[in-house]
Structures are given as C-alpha cells and as structure tokens.
Amino acid sequence: AQSVTQLDSQVPVFEEAPVELRCNYSSSVSVYLFWYVQYPNQGLQLLLKYLSGSTLVKGINGFEAEFNKSQTSFHLRKPSVHISDTAEYFCAVTGALAGRRALTFGSGTRLQVQP
C-alpha cells in the first residue's frame, strides 16, 4: 500500500517570492513520483516526474523538486512565483511494480499568489 501526504492545504505567497510545497509519501516498494498542477476548471497537467537517476528534477514553468529517499519526501519548489502560478498542486506516487499504474494522489495544496 502507498500513501501521499501534502502537509499544507493552502499556501499564500506574494508574487516574486520563493515557494515550497511539501509532499511526503509512504510505500513498501520503489516508487515513481509526480507533481501535477490543476488550474481552475481544467484537468491535471504534469509538472514534473521522478523515475530514477538524479534526485533533483526540473519541470515546466520553472518548478523543480527533490526526491529524498531517506525522508520519503518530494517537495516542490520555485524560486520566484508569478500570479499565473495560482492553482492547485497535487503530489502523486505509483509503485514501480504496480501493474495497474494507479496514481495515489495527495489531497492537494492550493497555491495563492498575491500581488
């Protein structure tokens, strides 16, 4: 079984400030990790993914995340946010051996960028 915990349900931040959205996971097998973004009234868009290799992964729109196996975390960061980054962000995990490829999602973090 696997689970994902997003530690903050809402994160308010001012424009051009840095932001970190926290994600912790638990799994009994090796995992693949993802961050998705959902803009209002839209579907989910993949921001970035960790499958293997370098633990620092870069995604679209200037976001990056670091996989930390010992702390079972996959926190998302951006050094300077824009108003357009206002959205809901979901961390997700799937087990490397999970044939059904089910993504287990966290409950989401709403990023609110203020001018």
Added chain:
Amino acid sequence: EAQVTQNPRYLITVTGKKLTVTCSQNMNHEYMSWYRQDPGLGLRQIYYSMNVEVTDKGDVPEGYKVSRKEKRNFPLILESPSPNQTSLYFCASSPPGLLSYEQYFGPGTRLTVT
C-alpha cells in the same frame, strides 16, 4: 493535437437514471483509467484498462462499470447513480513501456446527482 477528451463536461441527473460518460484519446495509448476527485481526498482511481478487453477495479469501483472495446475509447457507466457519486471525474491515458507511468488527463466531467 494529442489529447484526452471527455463528454459531457457537465451533467446534472437524478438518482437511478443510467448515464454514460465518454472518454477518448488519440495518442494510441494502451492504458486508460478513470478517477474521481472529491474535496480533501485528491483523486482516487475507479477502474483502469491495460488494453482492449482488459479492465480491472481500482480503489473505488462500487457503483461504476467500464468497457474497453476499442483502444481509443473507455466509457464510464453509472447504471443507477446515487447522490454520493456527485463528483468531478477524470479520464487518463498512459503510453506503453516500463517507464511510462505518467498519465495524461482529460478536462474533467462534473457530475451532480440529485
């Protein structure tokens, strides 16, 4: 344009009236899946399909049916909808390959059952 499409986008219905939400992808993906999204719970998998004629239950399959007769289509069927199935539904597909665990999502279908 490569995409996953869902219809309808919005649906209001009454308890017990059978409905189907269609999902189609034009990327020749073998794997398709349905999720429901509820506030505070994130997305939960309802059913998935590894290929044509191969479907299986996800985490919350009760009250739903699916079929996969063609590679591109994966409809979600609610034979007797109930108010607790009011939710936002997403279809997703994934390319083949051992490392292709990323999924591409449709725009969502907001269903209200009264």
